[in-house]
Amino acid sequence: MKSEGITVSPTSGDDISPLNQSQSSVRQTVVLAGNPNVGKSLFFNHLSGMYVDVSNFPGTTVSLSKANYKNYEIIDTPGVYGVSSFNDEEKVARDVIVDSDIVLNVVNSLHLERDIFMTMQLLDMGKKVSVLLNFADEVRKQKIKIDSVKLSELLGVPVYETSAVDKKGFEFLDDAIQKARIGHTTKEIDKLLAREPYCSLPRSEALLILEGDEFYANKYNKPNGTADDREMIYVERRNRVNQICAEVEFEDTSKGKFLNLLGRLSINPLTGIPVLIIMLYIMYLFIGDVISQRVVDFTENTIGKNLFEYNLKKYVAEFTPSTISVQIVDENEEVTQQQEFNFPVNLNSDNNLKNEFLEFSSKPGAVTDFNFPNALPRLFFGEFGVVSMTVTYLLFLLLPLVIGFYLAMAVLEDSGYLPRLATMMDRSLTRIGLNGRAVIPILLGFGCVTMATITTRILGTDRERTIATSILQFVIPCSAQLAVIAVLISGAGVASLLIYIFVIFSVLLLISTTLNRFLPGQSSPLLIDLPIMRLPRAGNVFKKTYFRTIGFMKEAALWFLVGALFVGVLEVTGLLYSFQDLLAPVTTNWLKLPKEAANAFVMGVVRRDFGAAGLFSLNLSAMQITVAIITITLFVPCIASFMVMLKERGLKEGLIIWASTWIFAFVIGGIVAQIIV
Amino acid sequence: METRTLDQVKKGNYITIMQLPSGNIKVQLIRIGISVGDKVFCLERLPGGTIVIQKNRQEIAIGYDLARQITFSAH
Ligand SMILES: Nc1nc2c(ncn2[C@@H]2O[C@H](COP(=O)(O)OP(=O)(O)OP(=O)(O)O)[C@@H](O)[C@H]2O)c(=O)[nH]1
Ligand SMILES: [Mg+2]
Numbered sequence: 159m160k161s162e163g164i165t166v167s168p169t170s171g172d173d174i175s176p177l178n179q180s181q182s183s184v185r186q187t188v189v190l191a192g193n194p195n196v197g198k199s200l201f202f203n204h205l206s207g208m209y210v211d212v213s214n215f216p217g218t219t220v221s222l223s224k225a226n227y228k229n230y231e232i233i234d235t236p237g238v239y240g241v242s243s244f245n246d247e248e249k250v251a252r253d254v255i256v257d258s259d260i261v262l263n264v265v266n267s268l269h270l271e272r273d274i275f276m277t278m279q280l281l282d283m284g285k286k287v288s289v290l291l292n293f294a295d296e297v298r299k300q301k302i303k304i305d306s307v308k309l310s311e312l313l314g315v316p317v318y319e320t321s322a323v324d325k326k327g328f329e330f331l332d333d334a335i336q337k338a339r340i341g342h343t344t345k346e347i348d349k350l351l352a353r354e355p356y357c358s359l360p361r362s363e364a365l366l367i368l369e370g371d372e373f374y375a376n377k378y379n380k381p382n383g384t385a386d387d388r389e390m391i392y393v394e395r396r397n398r399v400n401q402i403c404a405e406v407e408f409e410d411t412s413k414g415k416f417l418n419l420l421g422r423l424s425i426n427p428l429t430g431i432p433v434l435i436i437m438l439y440i441m442y443l444f445i446g447d448v449i450s451q452r453v454v455d456f457t458e459n460t461i462g463k464n465l466f467e468y469n470l471k472k473y474v475a476e477f478t479p480s481t482i483s484v485q486i487v488d489e490n491e492e493v494t495q496q497q498e499f500n501f502p503v504n505l506n507s508d509n510n511l512k513n514e515f516l517e518f519s520s521k522p523g524a525v526t527d528f529n530f531p532n533a534l535p536r537l538f539f540g541e542f543g544v545v546s547m548t549v550t551y552l553l554f555l556l557l558p559l560v561i562g563f564y565l566a567m568a569v570l571e572d573s574g575y576l577p578r579l580a581t582m583m584d585r586s587l588t589r590i591g592l593n594g595r596a597v598i599p600i601l602l603g604f605g606c607v608t609m610a611t612i613t614t615r616i617l618g619t620d621r622e623r624t625i626a627t628s629i630l631q632f633v634i635p636c637s638a639q640l641a642v643i644a645v646l647i648s649g650a651g652v653a654s655l656l657i658y659i660f661v662i663f664s665v666l667l668l669i670s671t672t673l674n675r676f677l678p679g680q681s682s683p684l685l686i687d688l689p690i691m692r693l694p695r696a697g698n699v700f701k702k703t704y705f706r707t708i709g710f711m712k713e714a715a716l717w718f719l720v721g722a723l724f725v726g727v728l729e730v731t732g733l734l735y736s737f738q739d740l741l742a743p744v745t746t747n748w749l750k751l752p753k754e755a756a757n758a759f760v761m762g763v764v765r766r767d768f769g770a771a772g773l774f775s776l777n778l779s780a781m782q783i784t785v786a787i788i789t790i791t792l793f794v795p796c797i798a799s800f801m802v803m804l805k806e807r808g809l810k811e812g813l814i815i816w817a818s819t820w821i822f823a824f825v826i827g828g829i830v831a832q833i834i835v
Numbered sequence: 836m837e838t839r840t841l842d843q844v845k846k847g848n849y850i851t852i853m854q855l856p857s858g859n860i861k862v863q864l865i866r867i868g869i870s871v872g873d874k875v876f877c878l879e880r881l882p883g884g885t886i887v888i889q890k891n892r893q894e895i896a897i898g899y900d901l902a903r904q905i906t907f908s909a910h
Contacts, residue, residue, distance in 0.1 A: 584898050
């Protein structure tokens, strides 16, 4: 983006350092603040040169991101409708706003009445503010006129028109930061703040106390404002905002149709369910058919097995003893010819045999299996070889599928469809103690459970977060896992798919209704604003997919290596077989799977998708596959999402959920096995 | 002019908000842009009672349990 003068120092997470102690340092803090889904993160990405997620639904950003820009520290915050403490994100945003030197208030020009409310609160707090009137492109398109000069006059702070998606108005940002200033405050509030005890406190904190904020009231040990005070302030502020908007906003009412047909259609179940089905079908065609059949078949078999693994192992066999079996398979996957080559020293010890092998194994349809009797080559290049397995599964199987899922999710996230789906699903979700909003983290879980677990923060109460987290950790397969499951199920047939969906869905209902019944408290009702529907922007979709894919590969590669090494060592030392024997009663009698399926569970502890991948090499019947994927889906979540869950939900709750997944996986898997196998 | 709770609003009607529930939820409603005296349009009323209203260009979905606590008068 920009080259000079920017030093990027990403600090992630929620560790907000109290900035007022270090106020003497030259670096001023600039906070990007505003309502949800107004474009804050786009501005942050531009200023910092970093990448944080940008999506078309409220609540994309749930924690702080910081970066240095010129002489300033820039902070991206979760979108909030005001500075207060109704939930965790609000608290996070509140603290950085209170401690900031300058606030860049991003505003959605289409929703001035909603957004200026927060602007007004920032002004009342006595903050130095500049307003970025974003979505200027939409304003033009919808033939609305906003008098920004007048608005600036009324607010008493600079106002800039921007269109962050089109990178328009970024050139004003330096100006906006430098010219930010304290604006006009609400008179009634000034009067209240002039009284004891508020007049002796910093203005922004005094206002929050007056508005009933307990945290700051405790900090200064002052009584916080009454509910009446707060209500009076809010009503007063609302009136002033409405007045201002009436003065600056003009629209051509004859053109006042902002109908977006598809958006409307996707809300009502009558039309919304068909829309959902069509959407899922398109996703299925894209991921299930194009990617998981065609692309993966090519990358996994042609590139992975026949090119990469074959050549790698052939090369290894030049140095170490091997037994190589080659099968020639026809189009119907029937073995037509078969031959075994034995090289007790190495490939080159018997040139005739080598040539015979090379010729035979290069026939069309040849499937070559290398067997290395020595421990070390087996550990790295054998059946569970650290190198061979990691590369083939990760690069040639999972990678294309994961990219496919991320692309599909990014399109959904950018379209504005998710909040509408949330609205349509609202009533059904209240039956399991959630509201429609929970659709967003649950759907994102099909991309990555770890990420989705963090997104549960957008839910209103702890109770809802517990229920949603449990659903994610128990029953939602992430993209990598779905990928593997899709490949397995495509071999097992429709009956298998239906049983799988039925069982998983039943478990979802069982867990959520039980939690809803026994967890204390009440869930919050839905209150969500619906962003405009629009065609996803290719740039944003690809950028997001790219960053998520890189993120996935970085994390998965490490854990995959660890997992493969772990299983590899177990295999080479023979421990794997003792373990298989140990688990055999459960695996063979209860789950009715071959005892080698135990490998899948060993790998599954590391990541569920590796576990599922471990099932490929087994020769399973359709119903055995069904049992195996049900068990693996319900099995413990991957290490990364387990860690995130501990952090988000606390040690006790996290451990209870984790331990329960073990029990559920084997109990449910077993019951299904007893019935269908 | 009769007043009813918002879960009973008919799709396609213009209404005026008469009363909001008290407490935190009131503050949240005011912030998002729904306050007493506002004229809003009912875009959708879903079978379960979830309501979608439109105020100016803004569309807001409100769950049944919240809608039941808001009163309106029809025009
Ligand atoms: N048409 C248009 N869309 C915009 C503009 N600015 C942002 N968007 C879109 O608005 C959506 C929200 O952008 P984000 O940057 O994620 O917004 P945010 O304020 O960080 O949102 P939260 O993190 O949820 O609070 C994305 O789909 C953007 O592409 C703009 O000027 N015009
Ligand atoms: Mg954001």
